[in-house]
Amino acid sequence: MQSAELILGLLIAVAALVTIARRLGIAYPIFLVIGGLLLGLVPGVPRIEIDPDLIFLVVLPPLLYIAAFFTPVTSLRANLGIIGSLAIGLVIATALAAAAVARALIVGMTWPVALALGAIVAPPDEIAATAIAARLGVPRRIVTILEGESLLNDATALTIYSVAIAAAVGGSFSPTSAAATFALAIVGGLAIGVAVGWVIAHIRSRIEDTPVEITISLLTPYAAFLSAERLGASGVIATVAAGLYLGHLRSRIMGADARLTGRAVWETITFLLNGFVFLVTGLEVPLLLRSLAPALAMRLVGIGIAVSLVLILVRTLWIFATVAVPQLIRGRNDAPRPVANALVLSWAGMRGVVSLAAALALPTSLPAGGPFPAREALVIVTLTVIVFTLVGQGLTLPWLIRALRLGADVEVRGHDASARQRLLEAATRRIHELYPVWPGHRPLLDRLRETYEHRAEHVERQREDPASEEDRELIEHREIKRAVIDAEREALLRLRTEGEIDDEVLRNLERELDLEERRMDA
Structure with a gap:
């Protein structure tokens, strides 16, 4: 009960x-x-x-799944080289660097235990960074890289x-065995995930019951x-x-009600x-x-801060060496302002859920008896790294983005406007085709045509100047519609009363x- x-x-x-965080404009994880x-x-x-299983088996799968589900596969594929470099190469380099620092600063720490700590603090968590990036409108490519990196670096x-825990517990380490384990984990995971996604997709495409669909969706990550x-x-x-596979097919296997309701359910669960x-x-x-001697506590916090600084340094060097410098040398224009982008990517490496889960999952004892070496130190260093990176980098990332003037992603607005224009053109063509089919409903078709033509005017303005703010007329239209809907709600409540x-x-x-208002705000 307690x-x-x-x-x-x-x-609560x-x-x-x-x-409070949203009113202050601070990313809520921070x-x-x-x-x-x-x-x-x-x-x-x-x-x-x-319980470590609570994080690994209950919390982690749904968070990974829904992040993958809403990740744009096309953008992920376009940036796969950079994402792979960050998710594999940078993680390995970071783990080794953090392990070296920890072994140098913590007396008696063995390499396997140090490497376990390095692996724990190596993978960044994109939640806070992408929340800040989305709010400030940074280029979509940066957000995609951060999301893709976070999806793959955990593995x-x-x-x-x-491998490090096995070596620490068993006392042996084989590079060949480690490489084989890594390859099996990746290839096997991909095959099983796609297989599960394929089965779920076939099941969901044959179901038109929203509660059942959402239940299956909630069970999919665990499966x-x-x-x-x-x-x-x-x-x-x-x-x-599985998340990427099903997310790519969601328009084909899910109805409108399942998409709307499911998104609300998943947003709540993720939150x-x-x-x-x-x-x-x-x-x-x-x-x-508080449970440690003050001197030891301060020393471990200091080590955690030192490890955090090393993580930031390694990430910065890696990103500039693999992302910014090659673009500057080749003079590519597909990613303008490479130095500014690299700075934001470097500073967005905050740690989070996976690091906490891995630290808590450390064994408490060895098979031969006795406690796992330096377990308490590893947990405190990890927590310090999470707090230091989340608070330190998270609170300063918005300032960095504004200082570099990376806000207002004009490219995304332009693509959005172009897509809307294509949809409106398709709708208008279809309306004209329906006149001879439904000659008795010309007034309705006329109203529909006028509505879509009016929308097209607003979209055209956005296409001409993607960097401009939403035009005032459109805002006023929404206010008028909202006032009308509010009047309907009041009348509805009065009828019930x-x-x-x-x-x-x-x-x-x-x-x-509610659906009408949601459509208006979309």
């Missing part, structure tokens, strides 16, 4: 802190970590014992982590993750592969899971440090108004 009350209290804190730190300083706050890091893990492959890669993890991350730091309709009628009509 645990249930504690979880309820944490979720998440809702309150996120509300503010939740800060809020957790402050809550952890309050006397009497109980320490939360988190690399967790494979290194598994991919657990199947792969059971067969010795990467559950992370399998989940990502709660991320919120819980980031709040607990901040909460754990002061509670853990006066007893002329029951709640079922109210819900049906209210849903129509």
